[in-house]
Amino acid sequence: MLETLCRLCVLAAVAMLLVGCTKDGETLWIDDAAVEDDRDAVVFVYGENQLGDITYNDEIYSGVVAATKRHDLLLTLERLDSAENLSLGDAMDIFLWVQNLELDDSRTLIVWCNDSYEPLLREREDLLTENPKVTHLLVESRDASLPVNTMYFSLYGAAYQAAMTVNDAMGDVESVALVGDGPKDAVLGFLQGVSDGTRAINVTHFALPKGEDYILADSAYRLAYQIDNGYQMAMPMNADVAQGLLRYNREYAVSFYTLGINTDMRPYSSRIPLSMTKSLATAVEEWIGNWAEGREQDKHIVYDLESGYCGLTVSEDYKSLLSNMVEQHRSAAITKEKAYLAQ
Numbered sequence: 230m231l232e233t234l235c236r237l238c239v240l241a242a243v244a245m246l247l248v249g250c251t252k253d254g255e256t257l258w259i260d261d262a263a264v265e266d267d268r269d270a271v272v273f274v275y276g277e278n279q280l281g282d283i284t285y286n287d288e289i290y291s292g293v294v295a296a297t298k299r300h301d302l303l304l305t306l307e308r309l310d311s312a313e314n315l316s317l318g319d320a321m322d323i324f325l326w327v328q329n330l331e332l333d334d335s336r337t338l339i340v341w342c343n344d345s346y347e348p349l350l351r352e353r354e355d356l357l358t359e360n361p362k363v364t365h366l367l368v369e370s371r372d373a374s375l376p377v378n379t380m381y382f383s384l385y386g387a388a389y390q391a392a393m394t395v396n397d398a399m400g401d402v403e404s405v406a407l408v409g410d411g412p413k414d415a416v417l418g419f420l421q422g423v424s425d426g427t428r429a430i431n432v433t434h435f436a437l438p439k440g441e442d443y444i445l446a447d448s449a450y451r452l453a454y455q456i457d458n459g460y461q462m463a464m465p466m467n468a469d470v471a472q473g474l475l476r477y478n479r480e481y482a483v484s485f486y487t488l489g490i491n492t493d494m495r496p497y498s499s500r501i502p503l504s505m506t507k508s509l510a511t512a513v514e515e516w517i518g519n520w521a522e523g524r525e526q527d528k529h530i531v532y533d534l535e536s537g538y539c540g541l542t543v544s545e546d547y548k549s550l551l552s553n554m555v556e557q558h559r560s561a562a563i564t565k566e567k568a569y570l571a572q
Contacts, residue, residue: 231542234344242569267335268519270303271296275342284468284491285509289368291565292513299514300521319392338520341377344370350377365522367495368513380512383416384490386534386566387505387541391488391491392422393558394503394541395462396430398551402461402486404431408449408474411466414569415490415505419464421565433460453484462486475501497546502547503555508538531570535563 261444272291278284297304341350347370350357355374357365372379395402406424407416416434423430435456437448448464450473456463457477463485465471471494474487478498489495489504512532518528532538543551 230572248350254420260504267301269305269336270302270305270338271517272305272307272337272339273342274309274339275344276345280343284471284494286342286452286468286506288492289340289513290508292510293340293517294512296514296517296521300518302517304520310516330458336364338364338366338379338433338517341365341367342367344372347372347375348384350375357534364455366516366520368509371529371531378516380516381532382507382509382512382537383414383531383533383566383570384415384507384537384560385569387539388415388418389422389425389565390534390541390558390562391503391505392419393426393561394551394554396423396426396428397558398554399462399486399502400428402430404433404460405462405464406460407432407434407442407486408452408456408458409435409437409445409466411470415464417569418566419561422562424471425561445469446473446476450476453477457481457484462484464488465490467491489542493542495542499546501544502551503544504542506540506542507532508540508568512538532568533563533566534559535567 234512245281256291271293275286275290275291280290282309294304296302344367346367350365354376367375367377367379369381370379371381395405398401400535405419406495420432423432435452437445437452446469449470453463453474454477456474463474465474465487471487471490475494475498478484478487478500481501484499484500486502487494489497489501489506491505491509493504493506494501495504512530516530534540541555543555
């Protein structure tokens with residue numbers, strides 16, 4: 230089983246420290262043949278059950294793997310529970326480890342997969358810059374006050390564009406269910422698009438239970454029956470919710486539409502007319518490549534609709550109906566998003 234997960238290369242002493250000190254974390258693979266390897270290294274930190282989500286985390290991981298292969302970097306996966314379920318003490322091993330790395334001339338990049346780690350990084354802010362050989366990249370964060378590199382993908386523009394397109398071209402959609410919790414910008418962008426539209430669309434938010442006893446995909450699937458009996462479209466707010474709703478769509482061919490989120494979800498259901506996408510793999514691969522080659526880049530990067538790293542994808546079966554409207558509303562969506570991000 231070990232060989233299928235990743236090619237983790239790290240010093241033997243580091244491996245022992247990680248395995249010995251981690252409480253809720255787990256090092257997945259150590260390549261003993263690389264004990265004396267002095268290449269630059271990338272450590273990918275992600276949460277429990279996050280890989281395999283078919284969208285957000287898998288896309289980031291794909292970018293990390295592509296960059297390490299292209300630039301001949303070592304790769305380590307560190308599974309560390311997200312901040313809401315993790316105490317500072319549980320995470321101290323990784324902070325102590327990276328601050329005490331002594332790998333001659335080699336460098337280490339720590340990629341934190343989402344903004345749930347912001348509280349941990351803030352608590353140990355004093356350790357983040359002590360070791361000049363260690364660089365941190367926090368994905369999906371706009372917190373410029375932290376002494377780490379950040380990248381953020383705004384879906385405000387894509388969601389606004391989606392709402393305006395639905396308003397103009399999908400007259401059978403009179404009510405939309407926003408399901409679960411997710412990026413505030415996507416919610417606000419969609420609501421602004423609904424408000425700016427030429428007809429009334431009812432939008433209702435459905436919260437889902439949280440905690441160890443609840444699996445979001447299952448909760449979303451159970452909720453889907455209720456949505457299907459009162460709403461013509463659902464907008465999942467994260468990948469787990471999307472999985473549950475798409476499962477229902479596949480089982481009931483004549484059911485509500487679902488908007489794809491984070492990645493192009495066309496392959497998963499014929500009921501997806503539009504997907505609000507983020508080029509996570511491309512952006513992460515490029516960032517790591519620039520770091521590997523020593524090229525300067527902005528410390529805090531925000532990707533938006535205009536950048537081309539966020540967008541709205543039309544599914545093949547809906548192109549004749551929606552493509553023109555999507556393009557027609559792109560300019561207004563870019564303008565609205567820039568005003569939002571400038572606040």
